[in-house]
Structure formats: structure tokens, C-alpha cells
Amino acid sequence: MELVPLLKNSLLFSGLNDADLASLAAITVRRSFAKGETLFSEGDEATGFYLLVSGHLKLCRVSSDGREKVLHFVRPGETFAEAAFFGDGRYPAESRALEAGEALFLPRQGFMNLMEKNPQFALNLVVSLSLSLRRFARQIEELTFADVASRLASFLIKRASEQSTSYNGITYLELGIKKGELAAQLGTAGETVSRTFRKLKEEGIIELDGRKVTVLNMDRLQQLATRQA
Amino acid sequence: MELVPLLKNSLLFSGLNDADLASLAAITVRRSFAKGETLFSEGDEATGFYLLVSGHLKLCRVSSDGREKVLHFVRPGETFAEAAFFGDGRYPAESRALEAGEALFLPRQGFMNLMEKNPQFALNLVVSLSLSLRRFARQIEELTFADVASRLASFLIKRASEQSTSYNGITYLELGIKKGELAAQLGTAGETVSRTFRKLKEEGIIELDGRKVTVLNMDRLQQLATRQA
DNA sequence: CGTCTTATTGATGGACTTCAATCTAGGTGG
DNA sequence: CCACCTAGATTGAAGTCCATCAATAAGACG
Numbered sequence: 001m002e003l004v005p006l007l008k009n010s011l012l013f014s015g016l017n018d019a020d021l022a023s024l025a026a027i028t029v030r031r032s033f034a035k036g037e038t039l040f041s042e043g044d045e046a047t048g049f050y051l052l053v054s055g056h057l058k059l060c061r062v063s064s065d066g067r068e069k070v071l072h073f074v075r076p077g078e079t080f081a082e083a084a085f086f087g088d089g090r091y092p093a094e095s096r097a098l099e100a101g102e103a104l105f106l107p108r109q110g111f112m113n114l115m116e117k118n119p120q121f122a123l124n125l126v127v128s129l130s131l132s133l134r135r136f137a138r139q140i141e142e143l144t145f146a147d148v149a150s151r152l153a154s155f156l157i158k159r160a161s162e163q164s165t166s167y168n169g170i171t172y173l174e175l176g177i178k179k180g181e182l183a184a185q186l187g188t189a190g191e192t193v194s195r196t197f198r199k200l201k202e203e204g205i206i207e208l209d210g211r212k213v214t215v216l217n218m219d220r221l222q223q224l225a226t227r228q229a
Numbered sequence: 230m231e232l233v234p235l236l237k238n239s240l241l242f243s244g245l246n247d248a249d250l251a252s253l254a255a256i257t258v259r260r261s262f263a264k265g266e267t268l269f270s271e272g273d274e275a276t277g278f279y280l281l282v283s284g285h286l287k288l289c290r291v292s293s294d295g296r297e298k299v300l301h302f303v304r305p306g307e308t309f310a311e312a313a314f315f316g317d318g319r320y321p322a323e324s325r326a327l328e329a330g331e332a333l334f335l336p337r338q339g340f341m342n343l344m345e346k347n348p349q350f351a352l353n354l355v356v357s358l359s360l361s362l363r364r365f366a367r368q369i370e371e372l373t374f375a376d377v378a379s380r381l382a383s384f385l386i387k388r389a390s391e392q393s394t395s396y397n398g399i400t401y402l403e404l405g406i407k408k409g410e411l412a413a414q415l416g417t418a419g420e421t422v423s424r425t426f427r428k429l430k431e432e433g434i435i436e437l438d439g440r441k442v443t444v445l446n447m448d449r450l451q452q453l454a455t456r457q458a
Numbered sequence: 459c460g461t462c463t464t465a466t467t468g469a470t471g472g473a474c475t476t477c478a479a480t481c482t483a484g485g486t487g488g
Numbered sequence: 489c490c491a492c493c494t495a496g497a498t499t500g501a502a503g504t505c506c507a508t509c510a511a512t513a514a515g516a517c518g
Contacts, residue, residue, distance in 0.1 A: 061370040064455070069373040071366060083366075086359035092366045115352060119344055122351030126344075129358040130315035136365035137300060137312075137321045141290040143372040144298040144416040147473070179497065187373040189475060194498050210483085226293070376505070408465065418507055423466050439515085459518105466513070474505085481498065488491085 003028055006104060009077040010051050012128050020118060027110030032102040039095040039103070046084035046091045048107040052076050055101015059093045060184065068094075070185035072135070073177065076101070082128055098181070143187050148196050151186045153224035156206070156213060171215040179211075232257055235333060238306040239280050241357050249347060256339030261331040268324040268332070275313035275320045277336040281305050284330015288322045289413065297323075299414040301364070302406065305330070311357055327410070372416050377425050380415045382453035385435070385442060400444040408440075 003025040007013050013024065033039060033055065040046070042061060057074040059081075071093055074080045084091045085108045115122040142151050156173070164173035175182060179197075183190040200206045205221055207214035215221055232254040236242050242253065262268060262284065269275070271290060286303040288310075300322055303309045313320045314337040344351040371380050385402070393402035404411060408426075412419040429435045434450055436443035444450055 061366065061373075063370075063374040067374065069370060071369060083359040083362040086356045087363050092363045112352075115355075116348045119346075119348045119351055122348055122355060123341075123344060126351060126354055126358065127315045129355065129362060130312040133312040133358060133362055133365065134316050134321045136362065136369060137290065140300060140365060140368055140372065140416075141292075141298060143369065144290075145292040145296065178495095187369075190497075191476080191499080192474060195474095198498085419465070420467080420508080421506060424506095427466085461518090462516085464513100464515075466511105468509105468511085470508085472505105472507080474503105476503085477501090479498105479500085482496085484494090484496100486491105486493080488489105 003030075003104070006053050007051065009053075010079055011077070012051070012079045012082075012124050015124065016120060020114075020120065023114060024106075024121075027107055027114070029105040029107065030102060031105050033097045033100060035097055035100045037097045037100075039097070040081070040091050041094045042091060044091050046081065046089055046108070048105055048111065049079060049081040049084055050095075051079045051104040051106065053102045053104060055097060055103075056099040057095055057097055057101075057103075058181065058184075059095050061093050068184050069187055070181060071139075072132075073098075073181075073185070079128060082125060083132065098177070148186060148188050148192055149199065150224055150227060151188075152182075152193065152196050152200070153221050155182065155186065156215065156221060157225055159213075160215065160218075169218065171218060173213050173215070175211040175213060177211075232259075232333070235282050236280065238282075239308055240306070241280070241308045241311075241353050244353065245349060249343075249349065252343060253335075253350075256336055256343070258334040258336065259331060260334050262326045262329060264326055264329045266326045266329075268326070269310070269320050270323045271320060273320050275310065275318055275337070277334055277340065278308060278310040278313055279324075280308045280333040280335065282331045282333060284326060284332075285328040286324055286326050286330075286332075287410065287413075288324050290322050297413050298416055299410060300368075301361075302327075302410075302414070308357060311354060312361065327406070377415060377417050377421055378428065379453055379456060380417075381411075381422065381425050381429070382450050384411070384415065385444065385450060386454055388442075389444065389447075398447070400447060402442050402444070404440040404442060406440075 004018070004021045007021055007024055007028070013021065016024070039050070039057070052074050054076050057080070058070050059072045059074060060068040060070045062068045072080070081091060081095065111121070115125070142154065146154070159176065160171050160173050164171050166172070179193050180190045183193045186193065197206075197208055201208055203220070205215070205217045205224075207216060233247070233250045236250055236253055236257070242250065245253070268279070268286070281303050283305050286309070287299050288301045288303060289297040289299045291297045301309070310320055310324065340350070344354070371383065375383070388405065389400050389402045393400050395401070408422050409419045412422040415422065426435075426437055430437055432449070434444070434446045434453075436445060
């Protein structure tokens, strides 16, 4: 597949004309990866950032005893590690593949040159960084104030807003990730996620079958999500 | 005082020549504030960002029942709320003054114009956003993995690296904020901070007198900070 | 010197982690 | 086709950390 249409998929490169996209394509390096592969680790020297074309990735911080907190799941069309090479030149998190796929690598120096020539590149990057910052601020708030039930409810609602089908006020959605990964994103243990799901079932708010979730009472789920422990 | 030298204080505007600074000064609005004043609240429409000249501010998220988590303390020379007006146009946190002072307001539209004309503005902003992102990633990690003792130790070490005097391996530092504010930054309750300080005293790691801290055993403090509960 | 805010301390309960055992589902090879 | 294997998920029991409530103590300040 041609590069330019792939680049267009990203929010980060919207609003660019064909000439800009061509100069972007000129510095782009394609990189495919296998399931389970680590693209980069926390602390690695950051020589550029990425745009995910296909597959599924997570960005996470890993504690010294091996537990991990997922900062963000990356889906095709999203850029990631944009923050990386402007601070101290090291990646602040680890990137690991949940499903095999392909990413486009945008080298630091080349992209810097583009930004100097065309402010639109920099403006888009600023927008993208702002969005990440907002997401992180929200995560910090949730970790500080909200209990696991509330965070799980928030997750389900977000997931429903991304992809779900509704019928008669009942919403069907897929988790899209293993429950262990979900736990790592919520900042808790897998066991706790199990127990919390069970509580939601017992209260008649959801049904659960594997990774398939049926939301029976969206109102109460919303209440849970906003109620701050 | 003249505007231009004030602007120069900020990392964000380093590397700008006099002409750039002049055009920046042209769009800058001065705003002074009293102790306890709220410059903006979470969700307010964001029409620009700020550079703190004097005084002391905190940026925080407030839960529905009034508890707050301090995301960051802002000191003179720092910019804040840069993330604000590039996302959905709302401030993602609340800004409240701990000490009276003055800030420079950089309006959105004016700054956008500058960025379009001169990429250096945008590049600096990208760097600044990246640093915030890195800080947030670290906070998320700490909230997820580290207990209060570890987070407090990290805080003391950071504080020591900013401002302290050392003699014979013993380090003297000032908290610089009330313990209640410290608790809000660590994401815990004031009572827990008290108890954790006491534990550190009982173990002979620190001495405490009001806001003055004496670190007797920096090694063990480091261990506490890195050990991920 | 009283008043108001901030800090400390004790007691209690709840939420979550951890360890360990069991259960389930999906994939593989005999 | 089915038994087996393994990774993931669930459940139970025990213990830890922390929040909360309530009461006291200590500073700050007019």
C-alpha cells in the first residue's frame, strides 16, 4: 500500500496538502512487528515517533517487580510516542504489541525540519499533545478519587461510545482486550476486575459473557462513573 | 516592570530574538491575583494560557465532594494551562492562588498567529507540552504502584534537588507548602501524611520541625522512593 | 489572649492486594 | 473426535494500606 493514504488516516496529519504529505512520506520508515514484540522500552533513546497503521499496541509503565500500568491502548490511525523526543530524548513508557501489525516511524530530525519549514506540522503536534495531556489529567483524577467500580464504569461507557450497538435502551459492546489488560489500564489487579464485574452483574447493571458486555442499565452505570468513591 | 524581561524568564520563550519577544509582548495581558483567588476553573472556556511572574499557584482537579488532587504547583517563570486551548477549548483543571502574584495571559488567537508566522513558538510549545506529559506519566505510575511513603520520599528528594543545603551528608530542606497541600499533591489525606512523616522520623530517616525537614539518611530515603510498594 | 486555621493522634471500617486453589475455554496432537 | 494442555479467569481467605470520623494539640494572627 502507498504511504500517503496511510498518513492521511491520522488526525495529526489532517489539514496537510499533498505536497506536505509527500515530504512527510519521504522521511517515513515502515516497521512491522509481531505479537508480543516490544517496539521500545521505557528509557530507550527516542529517535522519533510513530503512527500505527494496523495491529494493536499498548503503552505502559512497568514497575520494578514486573507489574504494569497501561497508559493507553493505541489503535490504527493514532500516533504515539510524540512526547518522546522533545524532553530528555528518552521514551517515557514501553510499547508492546497485543496484535501483530505495522507502524510508520517518523524520525526526529526529519520531522523537526518539516516543522521549521511548515508551522502546520507543529500546530497539529501541539493539538495531539494537548489531547494526551488531557487524557492523563483525567487518569490522574480517576486514580486519586474514584474506586475501581467507578473506573470500570467509565471504561465501559467510553468503550460503548467508541463501538457498540443499542436496542431498546440495552447496549451491547465488546471489551476488545483481555481482562488482565483491562486491569492494567484501570490500575488494579485482575482479581479485582473479576469481583467488580460480578458486583455489577449482581446489581443487574450488566451481563457478561467472555468479553461481551451487555449494559442493561446505562443510567446506573453513568451514576457509578461520575460518583467519586 | 517591562514586559519583555518578564517573558524572557520562561523556558517557553527562550531562543526567541528581540523582535519575536516584542511581538509576543504586544499580545500579552497582565493579570494580578490575590491569595485564594481562582484564575480559572475546570471546564471554563479556555481563551489562552499563562506565564506566572510572581506568587504561587496550584493546578488541581476537584472531585464532586470537594476533595482536590494537585496536579502541579506553578512557580514563577513557568507557563501553565498551555494544554488548555488546543483540545476542546476548555481548561482541564482548576488554578488557584496560594500566594498573591501576577501572571501574563497569552491569548489563544494571538499566539496562534505567532506560531503560524514563526515555527519557533510552536517548537517551544511542543517541548513544554512534552515535559508536562512526562511529569503526568510519572504521576500515574506513582499513584498506581507506589504507596504513600514512597511517594513522600520521592517528593522530598525532588524538593531537595530543587533547593536544599547539605552538610556532612545531612540535607536540610523546606517543604515550601502546607502539609494539606502536600497531601493533595501526593493524592492522599492530610492525616496519612502526618502518620507517614512520623514513621520516617521513628525510623531515623528524617527530622521534622514545622515545614523544615532534615534528611538524616538519604540512602534509605532513596530506597523508599524507588521501592515500588 | 481568644479565634481560626492547620496539624497530629487514635480508633474503626472498607477497599484493594496478594496468595493459592479451582475453573473454563481454546488450541493441539494423538 | 476427544483427551489433554495451557493461559486466562474466577473465587476464597487473609492481611495491608489507607480514608474517614472525631477529638485534641499547636500555630498563626489580629
